Each structure stands twice: as structure tokens, then as C-alpha cells.
Amino acid sequence: MRLSFPQLLARIGFSALAAIIGILFALPLIWFIFAPFNARAELGIAIPDPWTLQNFLTVFGNGFAMRGLLNSLIQSVGGVILVAAAATLAAYALSRSSIPGKSIVTYVLLLFSSVVSGTAAMVPIFLIVSSVGLMDTHIAVILVFAGGLLPTAMFILRDFIDGIPKTYEESAMVAGASPVQAFFDVALPVIRPGIVVVVVWAFVNIWGSFLIPFILLRSDDLMPSSVAIYSFYSEAGTPIVTLLAAYSLIYSLPVVALYLFVSWKFGFRFFGGIKA
Amino acid sequence: MASVEFQNVTKTFGTFNAVSDISFKVADGEFICLLGPSGCGKTTSLRMIAGLETPSSGKIMIGPDDVTHLHPKDRQISMVFQDYALYPHMNLADNIAYPLKVRGESVEKRHKRAKEVADVLKIGDLLNRLPSQISGGQQQRTSLARALVYPSRVYLFDEPLSNLDAKLRLEARGFLNHLQRDMGMTAVYVTHDQAEAMALATRIAVMDRGRIVQFAPPIEIYRRPATTFVANFVGNPPMNMIPVEGTIEGERLQLRAHGVLVRDLPISSGIKAALGKGAGLTLGVRPEHLSMGTINDVNMVSGKLFANENMGPEKLVTFERQDGGRVTARIFTDDAVETSENVAFTFDGAHATLFDAEGNRIPADGEMPL
Ligand SMILES: Nc1ncnc2c1ncn2[C@@H]1O[C@H](COP(=O)(O)OP(=O)(O)O)[C@@H](O)[C@H]1O
Numbered sequence: 001m002r003l004s005f006p007q008l009l010a011r012i013g014f015s016a017l018a019a020i021i022g023i024l025f026a027l028p029l030i031w032f033i034f035a036p037f038n039a040r041a042e043l044g045i046a047i048p049d050p051w052t053l054q055n056f057l058t059v060f061g062n063g064f065a066m067r068g069l070l071n072s073l074i075q076s077v078g079g080v081i082l083v084a085a086a087a088t089l090a091a092y093a094l095s096r097s098s099i100p101g102k103s104i105v106t107y108v109l110l111l112f113s114s115v116v117s118g119t120a121a122m123v124p125i126f127l128i129v130s131s132v133g134l135m136d137t138h139i140a141v142i143l144v145f146a147g148g149l150l151p152t153a154m155f156i157l158r159d160f161i162d163g164i165p166k167t168y169e170e171s172a173m174v175a176g177a178s179p180v181q182a183f184f185d186v187a188l189p190v191i192r193p194g195i196v197v198v199v200v201w202a203f204v205n206i207w208g209s210f211l212i213p214f215i216l217l218r219s220d221d222l223m224p225s226s227v228a229i230y231s232f233y234s235e236a237g238t239p240i241v242t243l244l245a246a247y248s249l250i251y252s253l254p255v256v257a258l259y260l261f262v263s264w265k266f267g268f269r270f271f272g273g274i275k276a
Numbered sequence: 277m278a279s280v281e282f283q284n285v286t287k288t289f290g291t292f293n294a295v296s297d298i299s300f301k302v303a304d305g306e307f308i309c310l311l312g313p314s315g316c317g318k319t320t321s322l323r324m325i326a327g328l329e330t331p332s333s334g335k336i337m338i339g340p341d342d343v344t345h346l347h348p349k350d351r352q353i354s355m356v357f358q359d360y361a362l363y364p365h366m367n368l369a370d371n372i373a374y375p376l377k378v379r380g381e382s383v384e385k386r387h388k389r390a391k392e393v394a395d396v397l398k399i400g401d402l403l404n405r406l407p408s409q410i411s412g413g414q415q416q417r418t419s420l421a422r423a424l425v426y427p428s429r430v431y432l433f434d435e436p437l438s439n440l441d442a443k444l445r446l447e448a449r450g451f452l453n454h455l456q457r458d459m460g461m462t463a464v465y466v467t468h469d470q471a472e473a474m475a476l477a478t479r480i481a482v483m484d485r486g487r488i489v490q491f492a493p494p495i496e497i498y499r500r501p502a503t504t505f506v507a508n509f510v511g512n513p514p515m516n517m518i519p520v521e522g523t524i525e526g527e528r529l530q531l532r533a534h535g536v537l538v539r540d541l542p543i544s545s546g547i548k549a550a551l552g553k554g555a556g557l558t559l560g561v562r563p564e565h566l567s568m569g570t571i572n573d574v575n576m577v578s579g580k581l582f583a584n585e586n587m588g589p590e591k592l593v594t595f596e597r598q599d600g601g602r603v604t605a606r607i608f609t610d611d612a613v614e615t616s617e618n619v620a621f622t623f624d625g626a627h628a629t630l631f632d633a634e635g636n637r638i639p640a641d642g643e644m645p646l
Pocket residue numbers: 289294312313314315316317318319320321
């Protein structure tokens with residue numbers, strides 16, 4: 001097919017634009033991969049010469065930062081377990097029971113969730129947590145995250161469970177299972193792909209959050225990585241690029257690992273119903 | 277096995293009566309079909325026996341027990357669902373054996389029993405597959421196996437064959453009939469397919485808008501439909517219904533309509549009463565009871581040829597009377613049909629069914645039970 005001149009021009013223009021946008025997105029990632037291995041890394045992209053692990057060794061020597069990774073893990077895993085368990089039970093009840101106005105409940109909760117974990121609610125959250133006496137504890141961080149993420153998690157899961165035929169549990173109960181047995185034997189395995197989505201989503205959310213732990217925690221040995229990363233800034237507030245890059249790479253690994261694990265184990269696929 | 281009884285059962289969804297004041301009894305060992313068009317309350321009735329819906333009022337008995345408010349798990353019943361409801365994460369062995377698992381049987385025992393049942397249903401060599409890895413017909417048999425694997429008082433079926441193609445459906449229907457003869461199970465079987473109900477049921481309950489219109493053995497439903505609704509629903513093609521004017525000439529009943537002249541039917545007290553009210557009657561004749569005739573036959577229906585469909589051993593001849601009403605006759609293919617414009621058919625007076633203005637069948641005098 002022959003293109004007319006304006007068409008040709010439009011195509012070239014479009015391709016060029018797409019390429020520029022692509023490069024804009026790729027640049028930070030390229031920096032992210034190269035800089036940690038470069039002893040003289042700066043904000044510009046440079047291929048390391050020579051490649052070195054010196055940055056990592058220095059980072060490993062920073063106790064506060066290393067302790068932060070563990071704290072992040074405690075808070076994320078704790079929050080994820082709480083969110084996944086509570087959201088599954090709540091969404092199951094909301095989906096399967098015949099409470100009048102149950103969809104309104106979900107929408108109101110959803111509306112509030114953006115408020116609860118939002119910056120606007122920081123002062124009340126701070127006051128509540130400190131009056132309950134949970135200031136400066138992992139529990140406080142976990143509870144506040146769970147409260148903020150729960151409504152959205154419930155919403156995602158309810159939608160998922162709504163799409164699963166009730167006849168699974170009904171057939172189990174007719175066959176002699178109690179509602180609890182029917183839930184664990186039949187419903188839960190079918191809902192699991194939905195729960196996995198919520199787990200990944202909640203983990204990524206908590207892992208990357210800065211504000212909530214920063215406000216609710218005092219002690220250095222409780223701070224997660226998102227806060228500890230500031231130990232790689234000089235007193236004057238300028239980042240030490242080499243160390244920051246190395247730490248960032250380490251910091252991002254658990255999330256990448258989770259994605260890989262989940263897509264290997266569950267493949268982000270859903271069972272769905274069986275069609276004849 | 278046990279009997280099942282509905283006592284004045286009503287089920288309301290909001291303000292809508294899905295089932296209205298139904299009473300009937302299924303004897304121990306009976307196979308009954310709930311037959312009716314979509315939305316008439318069949319599934320709702322079945323689910324109330326299973327305990328998946330609770331009646332708004334009335335009582336449901338299984339055997340001697342009032343189960344109206346009993347949880348499904350405590351009813352000792354089996355149910356085959358329309359969508360089969362096979363657990364997608366369990367292989368066939370675990371699917372079939374699940375009822376035994378919740379009963380606390382050991383793994384060896386329940387897999388042995390699952391294998392036995394699966395062998396009977398010819399899915400014994402698929403036990404390691406997942407439900408998504410077998411065909412529709414095999415899924416249907418798996419769900420049947422799961423219902424049969426444990427002792428049960430009543431077997432419930434909700435359109436279990438409706439997702440199968442025609443050939444498999446016939447095969448499965450034959451198997452269910454055999455099973456019924458073999459086990460003498462008490463079964464309540466929901467279907468909208470009248471042929472399925474005819475083939476399987478010891479008695480059929482025909483339902484219309486939440487009520488049971490007729491509850492009788494298949495042959496009675498077929499020969500003596502209680503109402504025009506039943507007559508229209510049962511039979512393929514259904515009974516021809518022709519609005520007619522009736523008069524009494526001598527000691528015989530005569531019926532007239534466009535293209536219709538019926539001169540020799542017996543009179544009954546019911547007919548006299550219906551004629552006394554001055555309202556018209558409806559004449560019902562099944563397509564298979566019409567045969568080729570002439571304008572001069574004693575019982576004659578005639579009209580303009582509309583369609584002539586070959587069905588293999590038989591054919592369906594449809595003609596249109598002057599007022600536009602269509603009549604279908606089912607005749608052997610070998611019987612020559614005059615392909616002329618106008619055709620006439622005749623029938624034996626014994627095969628005529630008469631309905632009054634309300635649509636209820638008028639019984640003959642001294643009618644013997646079938
Ligand atoms: N859970 C429900 N809520 C509201 N209406 C329902 C519900 N279940 C059934 N119905 C209504 O009750 C009527 C009978 O339904 P059903 O028993 O499923 O009919 P059938 O099985 O004969 O096709 C239908 O009109 C249906 O819409």
C-alpha cells in the first residue's frame with residue numbers, strides 16, 4: 001500500500017512521539033539498574049566502569065537501613081494477613097447474605113477508605129493511636145494500614161465472589177457440609193485467585209508507604225525502609241546517590257519477588273465457572 | 277428412601293408469589309416431575325425441599341419429619357444442579373467423594389466408593405482429571421455420581437440434562453430411567469421439557485404461575501389434560517385447540533367452526549351444563565389422532581395446506597382454517613397427502629377432548645380411571 005505524503009508524515013510523527021515517550025519511561029529504569037553498581041553514580045545515566053559491589057557493602061553496613069527492611073517486612077506481612085483475612089470474610093458475607101442495603105454499605109466504606117488512609121485523617125489517626133497507647137508500635141502501623149486498605153479490598157473481593165455461582169456451596173451443603181465446611185472446602189479455594197490479587201495489591205501499598213509509619217513511629221529500630229531510606233541523605237539534605245541507588249534496588253526486590261512468585265504459583269489466572 | 281409432602285407451601289420474593297399455596301405428596305419410591313414453562317416456580321419448589329429456600333408459609337415433610345426449617349446438611353438428600361456445581365479445584369475422585377469426606381470417611385474408603393459409582397457411570401478412568409478437563413456429558417455424570425455416592429432419602433434434579441446436546445440427553449434420560457427402576461429412588465425432577473417428564477415420571481405435576489394445575493400419571497396428563505394450559509404444554513406438537521359452537525341434535529353433540537364439522541360425539545352432563553351457560557367450547561384433538569379424510573367424514577376438520585414437514589417416519593401436515601386458526605396433523609410418511617390446496621382430516625370421536633369456557637376439561641359421563 002502506498003501512503004500519501006501527509007499520511008507518511010503523520011506516521012513518522014506518531015512513531016517519533018511514541019519513541020520519545022517510551023524513552024522517557026525507560027530512562028529511570030535504566031538508571032535504576034546501572035547506578036547501584038557504579039561507585040561514581042550521579043543523577044545522569046552512565047554505564048558503570050568498573051562494575052562494583054562497593055555501594056552494596058556500604059549499605060549492608062548501615063544497621064538502621066537493614067533493620068528497616070525487616071520492619072517493612074513485619075508491617076507489610078502483618079497488614080496483608082489482616083487485610084486478606086478480614087476482607088475475605090467480610091466480602092463473602094456481603095456477597096452471599098441477603099442483608100438489605102448491603103451494596104450501600106460497601107460503597108460508603110469505599111468512600112471512607114480514601115479518607116482514612118489519606119493525609120487529611122493523619123491528625124485524628126495520630127490522636128486515636130496515641131490515646132489507645134499504641135504509639136510507636138508495629139501494631140499501630142498494621143492496624144491503620146488494614147483500616148485504610150480493607151474497604152477497597154472488600155470491594156474487589158465482593159465483586160469477585162459475586163461472580164462465583166452460589167451452587168458450589170449449595171451443593172456442598174446439600175451433600176452434608178456445614179456452612180463453615182462449605183466455605184473452607186469449596187468457596188475459599190475458588191475465591192483464592194481473588195485473594196491473591198488483594199494480597200499483592202495490599203503488600204505493594206504498605207511496602208511503599210512513608211507517611212503513616214513516619215508519623216506513628218518514634219524509635220529508629222521500628223522504622224520501615226521507606227523511612228530508613230532517608231539515612232542515605234547527607235545532613236544538608238542532599239542524597240548520596242550511590243548508596244541510595246543500591247538501597248533502592250534492594251528495597252524493590254521483595255515486591256518483584258512477590259510478583260514472580262504469584263505469577264509462577266497462580267499465574268494470575270482465575271478458575272471461573274465450568275461451562276458445558 | 278422416603279416420601280415428600282408439601283402442605284400449603286407458599287414462597288414469596290418481595291411481593292411476588294413464586295409458589296402459591298402448593299400441596300402434594302410424593303410417595304416413597306416415586307419419581308415425580310415438576311413440569312412447566314420457565315419462571316413458573318419449579319426450581320423454587322425444589323430448592324425448598326433441599327432447604328436452600330425457606331417457605332414463606334406452609335410445611336414440608338420428608339418421611340415422618342417436618343423439615344421446613346432444617347438446614348440442608350441435615351436432610352439426608354441429594355441434588356443434581358443444572359450447572360453441575362462441580363468443584364473446579366478438585367479432581368473427579370474428590371468431587372464424587374466429597375459427601376463422604378464431610379461424613380468423616382477415610383480417604384481409602386471414600387475413594388474406593390467413588391470408584392465404584394464412577395465405574396457404573398462409565399467415568400471410572402477419568403478420576404484423576406479436573407472438571408475442566410472433561411466433556412459436558414462426563415461432567416453431568418460426575419455430578420450424578422456425587423449425588424449417588426451416599427445413601428439419601430430423596431433425590432432432587434434441577435433440569436440436569438438441559439446443558440447436554442440432543443443425543444447425549446436421550447442417552448442420559450434412558451440411564452436415569454434405568455436407575456429409577458433399579459434403585460426405586462424417591463425423586464423430584466424439575467424440567468421444562470415435556471418429553472423428559474413423560475419418559476421419566478411416575479407422576480407429573482404441571483405447574484403454571486406458581487400453582488400446580490394437574491398432578492397425575494403421564495398417560496393421564498396426556499389423555500385427559502385438566503386444562504387448556506396442560507393440553508397446550510404437553511405433546512409435541514401440542515394438542516390442536518379449536519374454539520367451536522356446540523349444539524345437541526338428537527342424542528348426539530354437534531360442533532361447528534370455520535372448516536370444522538363434528539357430528540357424532542356423545543353427550544355428558546358436563547357438556548349440557550357448559551352449553552346451558554351459552555358460552556362456547558374448545559375442541560382439543562392431538563395431531564397424532566388426525567388422519568386423512570374427506571369433507572364428508574362424520575368428524576371433519578379442513579383447511580388450506582400451510583406446511584408439510586417430513587420428520588422421517590412421520591410427517592407434520594399443517595393447514596389453516598378460514599378464520600386463520602392452524603391445525604397440525606401427524607401422519608405416517610407413507611400415507612399419501614393430497615398436495616392440493618385444500619385438505620380434510622378426520623378423527624375418532626373417542627379422541628376428542630372438550631374444554632369449557634374457563635379452559636377446564638369436561639369429563640365424559642362414567643369416566644373410568646386410566
Ligand atoms: N431469589 C429470588 N429473588 C427474587 N425472585 C426470585 C428468586 N428466585 C426466583 N425468583 C422468581 O420466582 C419465579 C420462579 O422462579 P423459578 O422457581 O426459578 O422458576 P423455574 O425454575 O420454574 O423457571 C421467577 O419469576 C423468578 O424470577
